[in-house]
Amino acid sequence: MKKKNKQGNVLAFGVNPKRFRANQLKFYVYLLPVAAVMLLPIIYNLITAFKPLDELFAYPPRFYVKHPTLDNFLRLFEISSGTAIPASRYLFNTVLTTILTMLGNIWIAVSVGFVLSKKRFRGKNALLQINNAALMFVSAAVTIPTYFVIVYTGLRDNFLANILPGLVAPTGVFLTKQFIDQLPDALIEAAVIDGASDYRIIRKIIFPLVRPALSTVMILSFQTSWANVTASNLYIDNETYKTFAYYISTLATGGTVSTQGVAAAGSLIMFLPNLIIFIILQSGVMNSMVHSGIK
Amino acid sequence: MSRLHSARGRFIDRHSSMLLIAPYGFLFSLFIIIPVGAAIVLSFTYFNTIEPPDFIGLSNYINLFTNDSVFMQYVLPNTLLYAIFVGIGGYILSFFMAWTLAQLTKIPRTILTVIFYSPSMTGGVMLSTIWSVIFSGDKRGLLNTLLLKMDIIDDPVQWLQSGSFLMPIMITVALWSSMGVGFLAILSGILNVNQEYYEAGYIDGIKNRFQEIIYITIPSIKPQMLFGAVMAVVNTFKDGGTGVLLSGSNPTPDYAGQLIANHIDDYGFIRYEMGYASAVSVVLLVFIYIMSRVVGGIFNSSDE
Numbered sequence: 079m080k081k082k083n084k085q086g087n088v089l090a091f092g093v094n095p096k097r098f099r100a101n102q103l104k105f106y107v108y109l110l111p112v113a114a115v116m117l118l119p120i121i122y123n124l125i126t127a128f129k130p131l132d133e134l135f136a137y138p139p140r141f142y143v144k145h146p147t148l149d150n151f152l153r154l155f156e157i158s159s160g161t162a163i164p165a166s167r168y169l170f171n172t173v174l175t176t177i178l179t180m181l182g183n184i185w186i187a188v189s190v191g192f193v194l195s196k197k198r199f200r201g202k203n204a205l206l207q208i209n210n211a212a213l214m215f216v217s218a219a220v221t222i223p224t225y226f227v228i229v230y231t232g233l234r235d236n237f238l239a240n241i242l243p244g245l246v247a248p249t250g251v252f253l254t255k256q257f258i259d260q261l262p263d264a265l266i267e268a269a270v271i272d273g274a275s276d277y278r279i280i281r282k283i284i285f286p287l288v289r290p291a292l293s294t295v296m297i298l299s300f301q302t303s304w305a306n307v308t309a310s311n312l313y314i315d316n317e318t319y320k321t322f323a324y325y326i327s328t329l330a331t332g333g334t335v336s337t338q339g340v341a342a343a344g345s346l347i348m349f350l351p352n353l354i355i356f357i358i359l360q361s362g363v364m365n366s367m368v369h370s371g372i373k
Numbered sequence: 374m375s376r377l378h379s380a381r382g383r384f385i386d387r388h389s390s391m392l393l394i395a396p397y398g399f400l401f402s403l404f405i406i407i408p409v410g411a412a413i414v415l416s417f418t419y420f421n422t423i424e425p426p427d428f429i430g431l432s433n434y435i436n437l438f439t440n441d442s443v444f445m446q447y448v449l450p451n452t453l454l455y456a457i458f459v460g461i462g463g464y465i466l467s468f469f470m471a472w473t474l475a476q477l478t479k480i481p482r483t484i485l486t487v488i489f490y491s492p493s494m495t496g497g498v499m500l501s502t503i504w505s506v507i508f509s510g511d512k513r514g515l516l517n518t519l520l521l522k523m524d525i526i527d528d529p530v531q532w533l534q535s536g537s538f539l540m541p542i543m544i545t546v547a548l549w550s551s552m553g554v555g556f557l558a559i560l561s562g563i564l565n566v567n568q569e570y571y572e573a574g575y576i577d578g579i580k581n582r583f584q585e586i587i588y589i590t591i592p593s594i595k596p597q598m599l600f601g602a603v604m605a606v607v608n609t610f611k612d613g614g615t616g617v618l619l620s621g622s623n624p625t626p627d628y629a630g631q632l633i634a635n636h637i638d639d640y641g642f643i644r645y646e647m648g649y650a651s652a653v654s655v656v657l658l659v660f661i662y663i664m665s666r667v668v669g670g671i672f673n674s675s676d677e
Contacts, residue, residue, distance in 0.1 A: 113489065139513050193389075197389075212405055218614070220409055224408045245397075275389065360487065
């Protein structure tokens with residue numbers, strides 16, 4: 079037996095330790111450099127976003143900014159004022175798309191997760207298998223047939239084309255279903271005896287209990303809809319319906335030094351909400367991920 | 374307890390399961406089942422979007438694997454290479470990093486988790502803006518500056534326009550952003566392995582960390598590992614456009630960054646050969662399915 083603590087119990091090799099010990103130092107030896115590699119591109123982007131024009135042109139490029147300025151952010155919104163559509167319009171479209179997609183995803187995840195987890199009916203297993211298979215679905219593989227679906231359903235050039243495809247999120251449904259699986263059946267049976275309908279059970283019992291799983295659903299949903307450019311690129315011609323991510327992508331492809339700062343500012347606006355939401359929700363996410371396994 | 378229901382109330386209560394699933398089922402059919410089905414059907418046709426599709430049997434597939442030199446010479450090897458490095462490499466990296474983080478105390482672990490997860494939030498557009506500054510082709514590009522200063526190169530290198538550098542850059546960028554949901558699932562799985570398993574393991578003669586990982590950790594978190602594998606593979610193919618975004622052109626320079634997803638766009642949206650593009654789509658879906666099985670099997674093949 080290699081290790082014993084004071085009480086003489088066998089100690090496992092320290093998963094999730096309570097306190098810092100010197101034997102954890104060796105992990106930091108490689109964790110910190112990896113963390114630096116992960117962070118540097120994002121930090122460089124942050125710095126670039128606040129660089130004034132002369133510093134963007136400076137050679138050699140600096141990893142810091144002498145006179146930080148909000149010029150790039152202002153120009154981000156100015157460039158578009160020359161055209162008919164202001165950048166704020168793109169931003170508004172993105173915010174609206176994201177909020178509606180998130181609400182839709184949460185509602186779908188809870189109601190479908192509940193039915194697939196706790197209800198008994200014929201064909202349930204088949205539905206589960208189909209949803210599990212859809213975890214592997216990559217929408218980029220079928221952009222062409224999806225385009226035809228969009229055209230035939232009249233969604234072409236419709237604002238809903240930003241939202242509806244995003245509502246199909248098999249991962250969110252799967253994770254929520256897995257989470258509901260571990261809620262005791264007795265809880266629901268008691269409610270049924272009291273005469274509660276399924277809708278009431280979902281509202282009053284399931285919804286409050288699956289909050290951690292919903293953190294994950296929210297993050298996944300936020301990430302995809304906030305950065306969504308597919309609809310703007312392929313399904314929508316009307317500029318007033320296009321998203322902020324699309325607007326940033328038009329700036330980025332220019333690729334000149336002067337647009338670099340603006341594109342960096344745009345990327346920062348794209349990135350920060352993601353980060354903030356993840357930091358707020360991460361404990362819920364970690365909680366629900368325990369049940370993420372595919373059995 | 375007596376309940377009075379209107380006929381309508383009874384209907385929505387009796388069919389609650391169906392009604393609750395219906396919206397999702399409808400959208401699921403619309404955006405997954407129908408597109409996949411349509412891709413399969415169209416893959417057996419010649420379809421240029423102007424004339425109605427013309428059934429031509431397996432010709433598209435035969436052409437793809439025998440006549441399409443771009444596909445066989447560039448697209449397929451590129452995709453395999455990319456899938457191996459990003460899919461399998463990213464998966465192993467995720468597991469290794471998650472395992473390491475699980476050995477730390479809560480606060481540093483949480484901070485590092487956020488840092489490792491952050492790049493996966495920068496998909497698509499952000500990915501290309503962030504990295505194109507670093508790999509920019511003029512001498513102001515960060516990497517060029519660094520290498521010029523160290524006298525490793527004499528002239529700035531057009532990293533993103535170069536046939537030999539584009540693929541390694543794509544792999545780097547994809548690995549950088551590969552620690553996503555699968556990574557979180559694995560981390561959370563490891564943190565929640567029953568501690569008694571480890572204690573029992575040590576009594577049964579496990580001697581070191583490596584054995585601990587092989588005999589206890591991985592078998593205990595098998596379900597999360599499988600989920601992580603699927604996420605790793607999907608993540609690999611989700612941003613099929615990275616090469617196109619970074620280089621700014623489809624086809625990518627010398628087809629160096631051409632993946633199956635770009636080949637689909639090339640035929641579908643540039644040449645309007647929808648039947649042929651659909652055949653490529655089907656090949657990609659099958660490829661993802663096989664990859665998920667293979668990656669999922671890496672750590673799971675030993676038992677069963």
